[in-house]
Amino acid sequence: MTASVSIENVSKIFGAFTALDNVSLDIRAGEFIVLLGPSGCGKTTLLSILGGFQSPSAGRVTIAGKDMTYVAPAKRPTTTMFQDYALFPHMRLVDNVGFGLRMRGLAKAERDEKALGFLDLVGLKASAGKRPHELSGGQRQRVALARALAVDPDVLLLDEPLGALDLKLRRQMQDELKAIQKRVGTTFVHVTHDQEEAMAIADRIVVMNQGRIEDFGPPSEIYMRPRSLFSAGFMGEVNFVSGRVAAADASSAHVETPLGSLALPAKNFTASAPKAGDRITLTIRPEHFRADDKAEGPTVALGEARVAGSAFFGTHYRCHLQPCATDTRALVAHLPQSASVREGEIVPLAVRASDVVALPASGGHA
Amino acid sequence: MLRNMSASVLSWAYLALVYAFIFLPVAVLVLFSFQDGRLPVPPFNGFSLQWYEAVFADRKLMAALGNSMVVALVSSTISVLLGFLAAYALGRYKLPGSALQRGLLIAPMTVSYLIIALGLLSLMNALHIPLSLMTVGIGHVVINLPLCFAIIYASMGDHHINIERAARDLGANDFKVMTLVTAPMLMPSILAAFFLSVTFSWDEFIIAFLLSRFDVTLPVEIWSLLRSGLNPKTNAIGSLVFLASVAVLLILEFSLFGRTKKQ
Numbered sequence: 001m002t003a004s005v006s007i008e009n010v011s012k013i014f015g016a017f018t019a020l021d022n023v024s025l026d027i028r029a030g031e032f033i034v035l036l037g038p039s040g041c042g043k044t045t046l047l048s049i050l051g052g053f054q055s056p057s058a059g060r061v062t063i064a065g066k067d068m069t070y071v072a073p074a075k076r077p078t079t080t081m082f083q084d085y086a087l088f089p090h091m092r093l094v095d096n097v098g099f100g101l102r103m104r105g106l107a108k109a110e111r112d113e114k115a116l117g118f119l120d121l122v123g124l125k126a127s128a129g130k131r132p133h134e135l136s137g138g139q140r141q142r143v144a145l146a147r148a149l150a151v152d153p154d155v156l157l158l159d160e161p162l163g164a165l166d167l168k169l170r171r172q173m174q175d176e177l178k179a180i181q182k183r184v185g186t187t188f189v190h191v192t193h194d195q196e197e198a199m200a201i202a203d204r205i206v207v208m209n210q211g212r213i214e215d216f217g218p219p220s221e222i223y224m225r226p227r228s229l230f231s232a233g234f235m236g237e238v239n240f241v242s243g244r245v246a247a248a249d250a251s252s253a254h255v256e257t258p259l260g261s262l263a264l265p266a267k268n269f270t271a272s273a274p275k276a277g278d279r280i281t282l283t284i285r286p287e288h289f290r291a292d293d294k295a296e297g298p299t300v301a302l303g304e305a306r307v308a309g310s311a312f313f314g315t316h317y318r319c320h321l322q323p324c325a326t327d328t329r330a331l332v333a334h335l336p337q338s339a340s341v342r343e344g345e346i347v348p349l350a351v352r353a354s355d356v357v358a359l360p361a362s363g364g365h366a
Numbered sequence: 367m368l369r370n371m372s373a374s375v376l377s378w379a380y381l382a383l384v385y386a387f388i389f390l391p392v393a394v395l396v397l398f399s400f401q402d403g404r405l406p407v408p409p410f411n412g413f414s415l416q417w418y419e420a421v422f423a424d425r426k427l428m429a430a431l432g433n434s435m436v437v438a439l440v441s442s443t444i445s446v447l448l449g450f451l452a453a454y455a456l457g458r459y460k461l462p463g464s465a466l467q468r469g470l471l472i473a474p475m476t477v478s479y480l481i482i483a484l485g486l487l488s489l490m491n492a493l494h495i496p497l498s499l500m501t502v503g504i505g506h507v508v509i510n511l512p513l514c515f516a517i518i519y520a521s522m523g524d525h526h527i528n529i530e531r532a533a534r535d536l537g538a539n540d541f542k543v544m545t546l547v548t549a550p551m552l553m554p555s556i557l558a559a560f561f562l563s564v565t566f567s568w569d570e571f572i573i574a575f576l577l578s579r580f581d582v583t584l585p586v587e588i589w590s591l592l593r594s595g596l597n598p599k600t601n602a603i604g605s606l607v608f609l610a611s612v613a614v615l616l617i618l619e620f621s622l623f624g625r626t627k628k629q
Contacts, residue, residue: 053531073535084525086532090550099546103537151536 002185003064003077003154004029005050010059012045012211019045020056021211029064029154032181032188034198036234037208043191044159046208050189051080051157064154074103077154081161085144087132093119093143094128100151118146121180138169145177149184158190162197174200195235199223207231223285227270229359232283239331241282242361248274255358257282258326259302262353269358279361287316288355289333299350305331307345317341321349392608399601417602427603430587434568437499437583441506442563446556448507449514454544457522458530468519475512482508483576490577497579505573510566514559521555561618565611 005027012020020042027033035043048054049061052073061069068076079100088096098106098115106114119125122142132140141161148156161177162170178201181188192198198205199219207215207222207230215222215231226232229240243257253274254263266274274280290299305321308330316334319341323331331349335341402414421427452471456464474482486505490497526548533547549556571585578586584607591600 051535053535073531074537074539078535080532080535082528082532084528086528088529088533088547088551090553099533099538100536103542147532147536 001152001154002029002187005155005187006062008060010049010056010061012049012054013057018211023213025206025213025216027187027189030185030187032178032201032203033190033206034202035189035191035206035208036193036195036198038193041208042211043208047157047159047189047191051078052076078157079148079151079153080157080159081144081148083160083163085140087140087143089132092129092131093124096132096143097147097150099147104151115150118150122146137165138173141165141173145180149186153186155187155189158188160191170197177201207234225270225357226283229281229362232357237286237332239284239286241284243280243282245274245276245278245280248276255280258328259323259349262300264353264356264358268354268356271359274358280358281361283357283359284351286318286332286334288351290350300353302349302351304346305349307341307343307347309343310341321347323349395601396605399598399605401598417598420599421602421606427587430582430584433499433581434584437503437506438564438567441503441567442510442560445507445510445514445563446560448511449559450518450549450556452515453519453522454548457519471515472512474508479509479572483573487576497577499578499581501577502574502583505577506567506570509573510563514563517555517559518552521552526551557621558618561614565614568611
């Protein structure tokens with residue numbers, strides 16, 4: 001089963017600390033949502049509120065249109081998969097997975113059969129008679145998933161479930177998690193601080209910081225068209241270039257920066273429409289720099305820069321470029337494998353105007 | 367080389383002396399329970415099982431043995447149950463004055479058995495409750511509850527909280543969380559508390575003496591036997607009591623430490 005989730009103006013205050021500050025979010029049925037943010041951003045608190053382990057200080061939570069704000073965890077159509085898996089150490093796997101069914105009054109034969117089915121789903125049917133301490137971390141994680149899914153929840157809440165696994169296993173489990181979610185169709189809400197993990201599995205990502213939602217959308221949109229400086233910086237490496245709007249009309253704006261001036265489409269101002277005189281910060285991903293202006297599509301020249309250092313990363317060269325025109329901080333650019341860059345060399349800088357996102361300037365990112 | 371050897375001999379001799387000091391009285395007690403003669407003192411006249419026969423033929427002793435078992439098992443069960451419930455409440459819920467409540471629960475450990483027995487005796491008198499095995503059992507719950515609480519409370523780790531939360535999330539009510547999840551997870555310490563309580567109740571004299579009347583427990587019966595003078599029969603029953611305590615300790619060892627090794 002599956003259900004939509006709606007969070008309306010939820011706040012959570014612990015003494016003097018505001019963990020969640022007026023958060024609103026609408027999740028469609030069957031979506032894989034990832035709550036992404038640094039530790040302390042409120043993502044785990046939000047998950048606890050969805051699971052019923054904490055009550056919000058203000059606001060409302062509805063699941064499938066029913067008010068669940070103050071309903072106990074057991075009475076909600078949600079199950080939670082805990083970070084430490086929280087398996088029952090004294091029970092066999094089949095009893096672990098069948099526990100929720102036992103609480104719902106299913107007879108032993110029936111619940112064992114269903115439990116074996118869910119163990120099969122996660123590839124552990126052969127280990128049904130084992131106890132949790134005989135399993136590896138990845139296997140325990142799968143059992144926890146099977147146990148949470150066995151009661152057929154509308155919404156599955158996952159609290160950093162891959163955090164304890166090593167990198168290789170984590171990437172593999174991401175794919176499995178995504179595949180299982182597609183098969184069962186349940187709404188998944190997954191908490192993580194790993195942006196690669198978020199992009200790998202999410203239908204839509206919620207970027208959170210200091211108790212607020214900074215950005216919400218599909219991974220490509222969050223990465224390519226971030227709506228806040230925090231979101232742009234958290235989703236991967238980015239260059240911030242300060243600037244000022246010299247002139248603006250309905251479709252485009254003329255921006256002046258220390259690197260030169262360029263015209264940007266108005267839709268690249270993702271946070272608010274451009275007005276002449278606005279102080280802004282341009283965000284440019286390293287891979288959007290073109291070393292030569294002969295690259296595909298029309299580009300905008302941004303002067304020249306000296307290569308201060310470069311390293312080969314396999315898929316690209318990662319270069320530190322010092323713009324010649326100004327003494328602003330060095331830019332990071334990813335140049336193609338074919339580019340032969342040497343330290344001290346002067347290269348022309350160019351970007352496609354459509355790749356550059358303009359956001360309101362904030363004091364810290366001048 | 368020589369110094370090393372002499373040091374090693376000395377330390378072994380010291381160890382032997384320590385164990386001799388601890389176990390010699392028990393060894394002598396057991397040895398003279400097999401005395402072929404009327405006095406449990408040297409010289410050892412020869413090997414005989416007559417005093418064990420006499421013990422098993424003594425109806426009063428056998429009745430006392432049965433009483434001791436009943437009191438030990440029932441009072442330990444109640445102590446463990448109450449201790450577990452108190453530990454669960456204080457370990458899992460924010461209660462008013464929880465530090466004070468913990469202190470109050472453990473406080474009886476610091477009071478001498480004599481004082482506890484006298485206090486209970488005057489309370490029973492005031493309430494007009496006749497002395498019986500039940501009052502002895504109540505006394506033993508008073509002394510064993512703090513122990514059970516302390517052992518079980520100490521083993522309730524925070525890492526169990528999420529496991530209980532998961533059980534609740536999957537639809538278990540408080541009773542089911544306790545019986546199906548918490549108690550089984552804490553079983554090693556619950557068993558340890560139970561068997562320690564059994565041995566303490568089994569050996570306890572002062573409370574059993576002051577709070578019993580017609581039906582008495584084994585230590586009280588042995589004491590009345592001793593009043594008529596030394597007799598190898600008292601050695602025989604003493605050896606049996608010792609054997610029972612050792613048996614309980616062995617059960618504890620295998621059920622508890624066998625388990626923890628496996629997990």
